[in-house]
Amino acid sequence: MAGTEAQDSAQDGGRVILRHRLSTRLWHGVNALTLLVLLMSGLMIFNAHPRLYWGEYGANYDAPWFKVSSARIGAREFGFVQIANSRVETTGVLGLWEDQDGRLQRRAFPYWMTLPSRYSLALARIWHLAFAWVLALGLLGYLLWSLVNGHLRRDLHITRREWHPRSLWQDVKAHARLRFPKGEAARHYSVLQKLAYAGVLFILLPGMIATGLAMSPGTDAWAPLLTQAVGGRQTARSLHFLFAFGLVLFFGVHMAMVVLAGPLKHLRAIVTGRMQIEEDAS
Amino acid sequence: MSRILRPRGGLALSRRGLLRGGAVAAGGLALSGCDDLWRADAAKDVLTRAEDLHRWSQRALGGEALAREYTRADLSPRFRANGSQGVADPAYRRQLGEGFAGWTLRVEGLVARPLDLSLAALKDLPQRSQITRHDCVEGWSAIGQWQGPQLGGLLRLAGVSETARYIVFHCADLYHGRPYYESIDLADAFHPQTILAWQMNGAPLEEVHGAPLRLRVERQLGYKHAKFVTRIVAVDSLQDIYGGKGGYWEDVGDYAWYAGI
Numbered sequence: 001m002a003g004t005e006a007q008d009s010a011q012d013g014g015r016v017i018l019r020h021r022l023s024t025r026l027w028h029g030v031n032a033l034t035l036l037v038l039l040m041s042g043l044m045i046f047n048a049h050p051r052l053y054w055g056e057y058g059a060n061y062d063a064p065w066f067k068v069s070s071a072r073i074g075a076r077e078f079g080f081v082q083i084a085n086s087r088v089e090t091t092g093v094l095g096l097w098e099d100q101d102g103r104l105q106r107r108a109f110p111y112w113m114t115l116p117s118r119y120s121l122a123l124a125r126i127w128h129l130a131f132a133w134v135l136a137l138g139l140l141g142y143l144l145w146s147l148v149n150g151h152l153r154r155d156l157h158i159t160r161r162e163w164h165p166r167s168l169w170q171d172v173k174a175h176a177r178l179r180f181p182k183g184e185a186a187r188h189y190s191v192l193q194k195l196a197y198a199g200v201l202f203i204l205l206p207g208m209i210a211t212g213l214a215m216s217p218g219t220d221a222w223a224p225l226l227t228q229a230v231g232g233r234q235t236a237r238s239l240h241f242l243f244a245f246g247l248v249l250f251f252g253v254h255m256a257m258v259v260l261a262g263p264l265k266h267l268r269a270i271v272t273g274r275m276q277i278e279e280d281a282s
Numbered sequence: 283m284s285r286i287l288r289p290r291g292g293l294a295l296s297r298r299g300l301l302r303g304g305a306v307a308a309g310g311l312a313l314s315g316c317d318d319l320w321r322a323d324a325a326k327d328v329l330t331r332a333e334d335l336h337r338w339s340q341r342a343l344g345g346e347a348l349a350r351e352y353t354r355a356d357l358s359p360r361f362r363a364n365g366s367q368g369v370a371d372p373a374y375r376r377q378l379g380e381g382f383a384g385w386t387l388r389v390e391g392l393v394a395r396p397l398d399l400s401l402a403a404l405k406d407l408p409q410r411s412q413i414t415r416h417d418c419v420e421g422w423s424a425i426g427q428w429q430g431p432q433l434g435g436l437l438r439l440a441g442v443s444e445t446a447r448y449i450v451f452h453c454a455d456l457y458h459g460r461p462y463y464e465s466i467d468l469a470d471a472f473h474p475q476t477i478l479a480w481q482m483n484g485a486p487l488e489e490v491h492g493a494p495l496r497l498r499v500e501r502q503l504g505y506k507h508a509k510f511v512t513r514i515v516a517v518d519s520l521q522d523i524y525g526g527k528g529g530y531w532e533d534v535g536d537y538a539w540y541a542g543i
Contacts, residue, residue: 048420056352056415059362059422121419122536129543130332217417218336218542221501222344233415233423 017187019275023149027142028270030134035247037131038208040115042244043108044124050108052241056232065238068108070096079106136209143201155189156198162191180261186277196250204246211240330536337540341469349475349500352413357483358424361416363490366457369510374454382494387478391450391515394441401480401494407431410477418504419541428479428498434472437516442468446516450523451497454510457530464508465520465528465539466499475500478511503541505531 020028051064058064067082068090079095080087092098097110100117111117115127146152161167171192174180181190189197213219214227214236230236258266269275369375377385382401389397411429437449449471453462470476479498480487487493492509499506506529520526525533532539 045421049418049422051422056356057358057423057425059358059360059418059424061360061362062358120535122531122538125419125538126326126329126332126536129336130329133332133335215417215421216340216543217349217415217503218340218344218501220415220417221349222340222347224350227350233417237421 014276014278016274016276018273019187019269020273021149021151022273023142023145024151025270025273027138030138034131034134034138035251037115037127038135039244039248040113041124041127041131042240044114044116044119045121045128046241047107047109047114047119048121052238053234054231054238055234058234066241068095070106132209132212135205139201139205139209156194156201158191158194158198162194167191178260182278196253200247200250204243204250207243208240208247211236211243215240333538333540336538336543340542344501346473347501349414352415352425354413354427356413356425357427361424361426361483361491362422363488364418364420365505366453366455366462366509367490369455369489371454371456374510378489378493385494387495387511388513389436389440389516390513391517392443392446393437393516394443395439397436397440399436404431404478404480404495407435410474411481412475412477412498412500414475414498414500416504416507419537427483428477429481430477430479430495430498432474433476433478433497433514434474436478436514437471440516442516445518447518448516448520448528450515450517450520450528451508451511452513452515453508454512458534460530460534461524462508462510462530463524464497464506464530465517465523466497466502466506470499470502473499473501501542505529505537506541 046068049059050068051058052066053062053064064082065084068080069082070077070079072078077096078089078091079093079097081090081094082088090096093110094108095106097105097107099105099111105111107119114124116123143152146156168191171190174190175192180186181188210226211230213223214230215233220227220233227233227236230239265275369378377383385401387397387399387401387404389399408431409429410432411427413425413427415423415425417423433449446468448465448467450465451463453464455462466476476497476499478495480495482488482491487496492507492511495511496509497507497511517523520528524530527533528539529537531537
C-alpha cells in the first residue's frame with residue numbers, strides 16, 4: 001500500500017514511512033515466483049501446439065492468426081514468428097534454436113524460457129495447473145483483504161479529478177520526464193500507477209484465470225458462459241496468451257520504473273515495507 | 283502415484299500440500315533450478331497432488347453438467363487426428379477389410395453378465411448423437427458429430443458390480459510398442475454423454491479416428507477418448523494394470539489421470 005500510515009521517525013533528513021503493508025509484500029513475493037513459474041511452464045505448453053486461432057476450433061489445417069515455426073528455403077533453414085500474413089525471422093531465439101547440447105531444435109520457445117527446459121507437455125501442465133491454484137487463491141485472498149483493510153479504496157481508487165484528461169496528461173508528462181514525486185506526493189500512487197496496478201489486479205490477472213478455465217473441457221461443461229463470452233475455446237487460448245504478454249509488458253515497465261526511481265529504495269520498500277521519502281525542496 | 287486416483291479426504295490436505303509445494307518450489311528455484319527440483323520426488327509428489335484439487339473442484343461445481351453441444355454448422359471443416367492413428371495387428375487389418383462384420387466388443391470384469399457384442403448389436407442399442415468439441419491436451423480443438431450407445435446403458439446391461447470403481451478400455455493398437463488403454467471412474471462412465479461412438483459426422487469411424495469403436499468422454503481431454511476399443515473391463519483398482527496409473531499416457535508420461543482441465 002502507498003504509505004498512508006506515516007511513521008514520523010526522522011532519519012537523515014527524510015521521513016521513513018510504511019510504504020507497503022505485510023499483505024501486499026507477501027502477495028507481491030508469492031506472485032513474483034508464481035507468475036514466473038506460470039509464464040515459463042505456459043511457454044512450454046504453447047510449444048505443444050505453437051499456433052493461435054479465433055473461435056471454437058483450430059488445429060493443423062485450420063488458419064492460425066499467430067504461429068511460431070521454422071521453414072526451409074533451399075538449404076537455408078530459419079525460425080519465424082507469423083502474425084496474420086507477415087513473418088518476422090527469429091532464428092536462434094524462436095522457432096529454431098540450439099539447445100544446451102548444441103543440438104538444433106525446431107520448437108517455438110527455447111529451453112531457457114521454458115519449464116521444464118526439455119520438452120515435456122505433461123510436466124509443464126503439472127507445474128502450470130498447480131501454480132494456477134496459488135495465483136487464483138492468492139488473488140482472491142489479496143483482493144478480499146485489500147477490500148477489508150481499505151487498500152483498494154485508499155490507494156487504488158482513481159478519483160474523478162484524477163480521471164480528468166488534464167490530470168492524466170500531467171502524469172504522463174511527469175513520467176516522460178522521469179520526474180518522480182517527492183515529499184507528501186510520494187506517499188500516494190500517481191494516476192498512471194493506479195491505472196497500471198488496477199489493470200493488473202482487475203483485468204490481466206482475473207483475465208488469465210478466466211481464460212485459463214475457459215480452455216478446460218470440465219469447466220466449460222458447468223460454466224459455458226466463460227468460453228461463450230469470449231467467443232470460443234481458441235479465442236480464450238489466444239486471449240490467455242495475449243494477457244500473459246500484457247503481464248510481461250507490465251513487468252518490463254514495472255522494472256524500468258523501479259530502476260529509474262531508485263532500485264535500492266524500492267527493493268527495500270517491497271521487502272521490509274519501509275521507505276524513506278525525500279522532503280520537498282522548499 | 284496411484285494414490286491420486288482414489289478420491290481422498292479432500293481439500294484441506296491437498297491445499298496444505300500445495301502450499302508446501304510452493305515453499306519447496308521457491309527454495310528449489312533459488313538453489314538449483316527447476317529441472318533439478320523436478321527430480322526431487324517430494325516436489326513432484328506435491329505438485330501432482332493438485333490434480334486432486336482439479337477433480338474435486340470440477341466435480342463439486344460441475345455435477346452432472348453436460349458438455350456443450352453444437353450444431354452441424356459448427357463442425358470443423360477437417361477433424362485432425364493424432365496420437366495412435368492405425369492398427370498393425372493382422373486380425374484387425376482383416377476385420378477392417380471386412381467392414382468389421384465379425385468384430386466383437388467384450389465387456390467383462392466386475393460384472394454379473396459378461397457380454398460379447400457385435401458391431402450390429404451395438405448399432406441396435408438405443409443411440410445417442412452429439413456434436414461436441416474435442417479438446418486436445420496440446421491446445422488444439424475440433425468439432426465433430428458422434429453417435430453410438432451410451433456406455434452407462436452397456437454397463438447396466440452387463441450388470442456392473444457395486445464394487446467396481448473404474449472402467450478400463452483396452453484397445454487394439456500398440457502405440458510406440460505398448461498396448462494403448464485408458465480408464466475413467468463410474469461418475470464419468472455413467473455420464474449421459476459418455477458413449478461408444480461407431481459413427482463420426484454421419485459415417486462409420488475412419489481408421490485414424492479409431493474404427494470401429496472409440497470412447498467419447500466429452501468433459502475430458504482428447505487422450506482419454508480411447509480409439510480402437512475392443513475390451514471394456516470393470517475393476518476396483520487400477521494398480522495391477524500395465525503401469526498402474528490408469529492409462530497409456532499416464533504410465534508413459536506424467537499426464538494426469540483426471541483430464542478435465
